[in-house]
Amino acid sequence: MPTAKLGEVDIKYYTIGSGKPILFISGLGMDHRTWMPQMLFFKEKFKVIVFDNRGMGESTGSLGPYTIPIMAEDAVNLLEHLGIDKAHIVGSSMGGMIAQEMAINYPEKVDKLILCSTTAKLSKETRQQILQGLHNIVDGKVDNILSINPHRILFERAFNYIMQLTFSKEFLEMNKQFIENMLRNYSTKLSYTETLLKQIRGVTKHDTSRKIGKIKAETLVMTGTCDKLIPSKDSEILYNGISNSTLVKIVCGTHGMHHEKANEFNEEILRFLDGVK
Numbered sequence: 001m002p003t004a005k006l007g008e009v010d011i012k013y014y015t016i017g018s019g020k021p022i023l024f025i026s027g028l029g030m031d032h033r034t035w036m037p038q039m040l041f042f043k044e045k046f047k048v049i050v051f052d053n054r055g056m057g058e059s060t061g062s063l064g065p066y067t068i069p070i071m072a073e074d075a076v077n078l079l080e081h082l083g084i085d086k087a088h089i090v091g092s093s094m095g096g097m098i099a100q101e102m103a104i105n106y107p108e109k110v111d112k113l114i115l116c117s118t119t120a121k122l123s124k125e126t127r128q129q130i131l132q133g134l135h136n137i138v139d140g141k142v143d144n145i146l147s148i149n150p151h152r153i154l155f156e157r158a159f160n161y162i163m164q165l166t167f168s169k170e171f172l173e174m175n176k177q178f179i180e181n182m183l184r185n186y187s188t189k190l191s192y193t194e195t196l197l198k199q200i201r202g203v204t205k206h207d208t209s210r211k212i213g214k215i216k217a218e219t220l221v222m223t224g225t226c227d228k229l230i231p232s233k234d235s236e237i238l239y240n241g242i243s244n245s246t247l248v249k250i251v252c253g254t255h256g257m258h259h260e261k262a263n264e265f266n267e268e269i270l271r272f273l274d275g276v277k
Helices: 032-043 068-081 093-104 123-136 152-166 169-174 176-187 193-205 232-240 260-274
Strands: 003-006 009-016 021-026 045-053 088-091 111-115 219-224 246-248
Touching: 003 068, 009 032, 009 068, 021 032, 021 068, 021 093, 032 045, 032 260, 045 068, 068 193, 088 093, 093 111, 093 193, 111 260, 123 193, 123 260, 152 176, 152 193, 169 176, 219 232, 219 260, 232 246, 246 260
Parallel strands: 021 045, 021 088, 088 111, 111 219, 219 246
Antiparallel strands: 003 009, 009 045
């Protein structure tokens, strides 16, 4: 993968296809490979750009917190590095939070916006679900987690917990090798544990609830009716708060619907980008 040297971090990215650029932003704990079903589908009509968020995959990390605005700046700087003035932006979960920040603070960079399985602000219930799960893993509070030396056992426990919230039991059972390969690749770098926990802190502090009205880009909000992590009502809040938006609910879609329901997910985005009502 090529490297973009963006200030204090080196961001690894990959491009495929040609046409209008479309940037996919990965969610919590995921690198660019989470978008494989979309890369293969959209490369026929678009210039697809995927990358590893700072500290994840092959991108280098940095000292200090990984806030959502900082990661949004990374994405914008990557577009600048590639000489791209404007692109369609697709973000899932934490990636959707990053995409919101891009649309709010860098509107000139965003053509059409697709927000998937995401929220303007974690609900109290979702926040408690995430933090309680981590509490059970490390027997401590989230603000104390980063003082723990990163190690493989902690990462595996946290990763598996996130997988259970992201995918259905059926998907996890049928794709054991896929999950095990991701875990094996991620856990070889001790820094992944620190990155994951920094991302979690960034997600829990994310709040655009009073700013989403500033988003002027034509927006598609997508949610799965079986999302166990971020419920559909959070997408409805985004839809109601963004004036030029459309809401699509994928029946039985999970938080990881871009994998489990890839065909339907891709077709809905393509219809939106093509302007088909």
